[in-house]
Amino acid sequence: xxxxxTFDHGKVTxxxxxxGPGAGKGTQCANLVKDFGFCHLSALPAGDLLRAEQNRxxxxxxSLIQTCIKEGTIVPMEVxxxxxxxxxxxxxxxxxxxxGWQDGRGxxxxxxxxxxxxxxxxxxxxxxxxxxxxxFSTTEEVLLERLLVRGKTSGREDDNVESIKKRFRTYKxxxxxxxxxxxxxxxxxxVDSTGTVEEVHALAAQVVRDALTGKYSQSPN
Ligand code: C5P
Ligand code: MG
Numbered sequence: 001x002x003x004x005x006t007f008d009h010g011k012v013t014x015x016x017x018x019x020g021p022g023a024g025k026g027t028q029c030a031n032l033v034k035d036f037g038f039c040h041l042s043a044l045p046a047g048d049l050l051r052a053e054q055n056r057x058x059x060x061x062x063s064l065i066q067t068c069i070k071e072g073t074i075v076p077m078e079v080x081x082x083x084x085x086x087x088x089x090x091x092x093x094x095x096x097x098x099x100g101w102q103d104g105r106g107x108x109x110x111x112x113x114x115x116x117x118x119x120x121x122x123x124x125x126x127x128x129x130x131x132x133x134x135x136f137s138t139t140e141e142v143l144l145e146r147l148l149v150r151g152k153t154s155g156r157e158d159d160n161v162e163s164i165k166k167r168f169r170t171y172k173x174x175x176x177x178x179x180x181x182x183x184x185x186x187x188x189x190x191v192d193s194t195g196t197v198e199e200v201h202a203l204a205a206q207v208v209r210d211a212l213t214g215k216y217s218q219s220p221n
Pocket of ligand 1: 048050070072073076080112115167
């Protein structure tokens, strides 16, 4: 039996944001928030939400999450989806201003999610059907270089060569199938993220404009 989703995708727009570690997901999402008034679950991205939960006193998932992040593996979807669902409900209850938030509507960029097929299917089914996957692609060389630069100041325990290699492996194994799955549904917009922040932003903004005007929305059948 299928559960009905928490949010109606006719009112609530969900854009998944994927790309290898270091692809620029967080940076680009922050800029898209300014243009389009999204709630970025990445001002708390999925990774940041998990890190916040990890640090919450009394969290039952703390050490599990910590191990996954260090090992570059995927946190079980029940945990991640619950955190995202809660964060979305909180954002909807805030009565945000702006066009995208009137009359029960909302718009969300979910950064670094879904990283694995089970999360993708479950979120679409139980939280909100997504409209498009904004996919930032570039080479592993570019990703590695960016992550090592970021690692000098990020304080993230996964921005080191050993964790990075594991994250690349997890990405290929678990996340590429998600991108292939949505590609087969015509729901992936690939943006080359090798360029400057501004160049990538121009490409990403066009994808968002298209998504908000219904280019990727599926017919009911
Ligand atoms: O997206 P970000 O690179 O910040 O994610 C960091 C780590 O958080 C990932 O390597 C993974 O261990 C965990 N994560 C996850 N499931 C997600 C997003 C992140 O397990 N959907
Ligand atoms: Mg990030």
